[in-house]
Amino acid sequence: xxxxxxxxxxxxxDHVAAVRETRRAYSELPPDAPVRxxxxxxxxxxxxxxxxxxRLDVSAFSSVISVDPVGRTAEVGxxxxxxxxxxxxxxxxxxxxxxxxxxxxxxxxAVTGLGIESSSFRNGLPHESVEEMEILTGxxxxxxxxxxxxxxxxxxxxxxxxxxxxxxxxxxxxxxxxKSYVHLRHLRFTDADETMAAMARICADREHxxxxxDFVDGVxxxxxxxxxxxxxxxxxxxxxxxxTGSDIYYTSVRRYSGPGAGDYLTTQDYLWRWDTDWFWCSxxxxxxxxxxxRLWPRALKRSDVYRKLVALDRRTDLSRxxxxxxxxxxxxxxxxxxxxxxDRGAEFLDFFHREVPMAPVWMCPLRLREGHETGTVESxxxxxxxxxxxxxxxxxxxxxxxxxxxxxxxxxxHNRAVEGEVSRLGxxxxxxxxxxxxxxxxxxxxxxxxxxxxxxxxxxxGRLLDLYAKCVxxx
Numbered sequence: 001x002x003x004x005x006x007x008x009x010x011x012x013x014d015h016v017a018a019v020r021e022t023r024r025a026y027s028e029l030p031p032d033a034p035v036r037x038x039x040x041x042x043x044x045x046x047x048x049x050x051x052x053x054x055r056l057d058v059s060a061f062s063s064v065i066s067v068d069p070v071g072r073t074a075e076v077g078x079x080x081x082x083x084x085x086x087x088x089x090x091x092x093x094x095x096x097x098x099x100x101x102x103x104x105x106x107x108x109x110a111v112t113g114l115g116i117e118s119s120s121f122r123n124g125l126p127h128e129s130v131e132e133m134e135i136l137t138g139x140x141x142x143x144x145x146x147x148x149x150x151x152x153x154x155x156x157x158x159x160x161x162x163x164x165x166x167x168x169x170x171x172x173x174x175x176x177x178x179k180s181y182v183h184l185r186h187l188r189f190t191d192a193d194e195t196m197a198a199m200a201r202i203c204a205d206r207e208h209x210x211x212x213x214d215f216v217d218g219v220x221x222x223x224x225x226x227x228x229x230x231x232x233x234x235x236x237x238x239x240x241x242x243x244t245g246s247d248i249y250y251t252s253v254r255r256y257s258g259p260g261a262g263d264y265l266t267t268q269d270y271l272w273r274w275d276t277d278w279f280w281c282s283x284x285x286x287x288x289x290x291x292x293x294r295l296w297p298r299a300l301k302r303s304d305v306y307r308k309l310v311a312l313d314r315r316t317d318l319s320r321x322x323x324x325x326x327x328x329x330x331x332x333x334x335x336x337x338x339x340x341x342x343d344r345g346a347e348f349l350d351f352f353h354r355e356v357p358m359a360p361v362w363m364c365p366l367r368l369r370e371g372h373e374t375g376t377v378e379s380x381x382x383x384x385x386x387x388x389x390x391x392x393x394x395x396x397x398x399x400x401x402x403x404x405x406x407x408x409x410x411x412x413x414h415n416r417a418v419e420g421e422v423s424r425l426g427x428x429x430x431x432x433x434x435x436x437x438x439x440x441x442x443x444x445x446x447x448x449x450x451x452x453x454x455x456x457x458x459x460x461x462g463r464l465l466d467l468y469a470k471c472v473x474x475x
Contacts, residue, residue, distance in 0.1 A: 011065065015077065018060035019134070019142055019169055026140055029054050035138075035464055037167065039079065061108075061169050064088040072175040073131065078108030078168035083272075090268060094175040097129040101274040102303040108168035112161055114386060114430055116337070116364055116396050118215035118231065121203040124369030127159040127383065129174040137166035138459025157454040160385035160446065162431060164467045165458050179233035181240065182215070182270045186257040189226045192346035195363075196395070199228060200342045203365050203393055215270075218363040219253055223353050226363075227253050237264035244298050248288055249273045250280050250360065278303040280360060281400055285309060331402040334358060334414050335434070338397050339366070339388075340427035345395040351421045352397070356414050362398035367391065384450035385467075386428060394427070412436050431471040442468050 029035060038055035061077030064085055068074070069092040076085055082096070083103035089095050096107075100115035109115075110126040111133070123129065133145045133155060145151035145158065158165060185208070189195040195218070202208050203216060208230055215231035241263055243249040256263040265273065277287065285306060286292045313319050320330070334356060340348050342365065352361065368382065368390055388394065406413040416436050422429050428445060429435070437445065451467055465473075 012075075015061075015065055015170060019136075022056070022058065022060065022136065022169065023140065023142055026056055026136060029056065031461070031463065037163070056167075058167065058169075062106075065170065067092055067094070067175075069094060072177075073172055074175055075170060075172050076107050077170060079106045080108075081106055082110070086268070086271060089175055090178070092175075093177055095178045095267070095271070096126070097123040097174055097176050098126045099271045100126065101279070103272060103275045104302075104304040107171055107173065111168060111171065112158055112163055113432055114160055116366055118217040118229075118364060120364060120366035120396075121216050121393065122206065122214075122369075123176075125159070125366065125383075126173075128369040130155075130171055131174060132170075132172040133158060133168050134170040135166040135168055138164075138455075138464040139461065140463075141458075142169065153454060154458055156382060157384055157450060159383050160431070161451075161454070162467060162470055164464050164470055165454055166464070178267050179235050180267060181234050181237040182231040182265055182267055183211075183234045183237070184256065184263040184265065184270075185211075185230045185232075186253045186261070186263075187228045187230065188257045189228070190224045192220070192223070192226060192349045195220075195226045195228065196342050196345040199345075199363070199365055199395065200393055202228070202230065203342075203367070216365055219250060220349060220361040220363060221254075221359055223349075227257060228363075229253060231270060233267070234264075237266075240264050240266055240269070243269070243273060244276050244301060246290070246293055248277055248280075250277065275303045276301045278306045279362060279398070279400065282306055284401070330405045330411075332405045332411055332414055333401075333434075334403050334418070335400045336398070336415065336418055336429055337432070338418065338422045338427055338429040339394045340397070340422060340425045341389075342393045342395050344425040344427070345397075348395075348397060348421065348425055348427075352399070352418075355417055355421075356399070357403050358399055358401050362396070364396040364398070365393055366396060367393045384447045387447060388428075431467075434474070435472045437472055439468055439472075442472055 033054060036055050038057045038059070058079050062079040062081070063077050064080055065075040065077065067088055072094060074085065074089060081104050082099055085107060086095060086099060098115060098117050098119050100110050100117055105115060111130060115126040131146065134142060135145055135154065135158065136142050143151050143154065145155035147155050154165065187198065189198065199216065199218070202213055206213055212232055213230045214233050216228065218226065218228040220226045241247065241252065243252065252263060282288055282301070287296050287301065349361070368388055403414055405411065412434070415434060419429065419436060423445065443451070446467065455466060
């Protein structure tokens with residue numbers, strides 16, 4: 001069982017002083033150089049060559065400012081990790097409405113770059129539980145944006161802008177009450193259509209077999225082996241499993257499925273169940289081998305450790321060279337999260353199993369949070385840069401790994417095929433990883449009209465990269 005982390009906290013006076021200093025530092029950066037953040041960690045997978053030049057230090061905004069257990073809100077710095085935020089809220093019996101899967105995802109990052117987890121079928125995406133954002137804009141101004149004030153266009157347009165309109169310095173977010181444990185049930189299916197139908201039904205009813213459901217996600221191990229994992233808050237547990245040691249969470253999905261089977265976790269361990277093995281990606285480093293796992297320290301079984309190892313490999317090209325000397329075919333990294341309507345989910349899985357030789361695949365349902373579906377007069381959408389249909393249930397499919405390059409297909413064949421299929425199915429994909437869209441297609445998918453209006457208002461001098469240059473041009 002993991003130990004509750006003690007968060008670093010600050011007070012509002014410290015925050016005000018940090019805002020003043022950061023605004024001054026921003027004004028002194030060279031106006032003709034792209035602005036980069038000095039951040040110790042990243043969960044993006046758009047690797048680019050390191051460039052020199054100045055960095056904006058935002059480390060002063062990496063703490064929890066306050067938690068209001070009565071009003072069920074938290075004030076946090078923009079670079080506060082969810083690991084620290086969860087540690088600060090759980091002691092009050094509260095948690096953020098959506099806690100992304102990885103510990104070092106920051107609150108500001110989940111808002112400007114989107115996030116998701118198994119509560120998203122009832123609570124939407126992380127930005128939907130934000131009440132207020134303090135943002136350093138590209139123009140160098142510090143503004144407070146809410147859904148009902150003069151900066152409501154920035155409030156609604158900030159999600160999916162990836163730091164190209166400005167940087168969040170402080171956010172006020174809603175919290176919800178939790179219980180000490182969760183009870184897990186893993187339902188096995190042998191057909192994708194049946195899985196999607198069950199997911200839609202359970203998410204609509206928020207219960208299964210008479211028991212309420214607080215969290216839903218799932219894993220597809222293959223065409224005929226799919227699981228939905230349902231979790232329910234509970235005050236008591238006859239036992240709790242520990243997946244930070246020798247056991248591995250995603251393999252338990254198979255073990256604890258079937259009539260009468262089930263599992264229990266502390267709420268904290270449930271929230272970080274995917275982080276310990278980076279879903280299943282730790283196997284690339286041998287961490288799932290029993291001998292290696294016994295020797296690998298618990299403190300280093302973390303997604304940020306594995307991500308640093310990937311970054312090192314990208315810099316040294318070691319794995320590609322080893323594969324070459326072993327006579328193995330070149331590989332293409334396919335690291336993506338995509339969203340399509342649940343009614344088209346089986347179609348996507350059929351395509352994926354046919355065209356992309358990779359498993360498992362993560363499945364996570366989401367819909368816009370009730371009461372937050374309506375758009376603004378200016379945008380026509382509640383969240384214009386990532387437009388989702390109100391009331392529609394979507395499924396996020398996540399897949400992360402390497403596949404053999406298709407002969408004659410080039411280094412991006414599988415990624416481009418995924419993009420094309422997702423567009424055909426009327427879906428979207430997250431922009432944290434490589435993207436290959438043409439500029440026209442990109443702006444059609446991600447509402448270029450609304451984006452250009454926001455860019456003109458909040459970064460008229462173009463001090464920050466635009467969204468296409470950053471997410472597709474990888475600059």
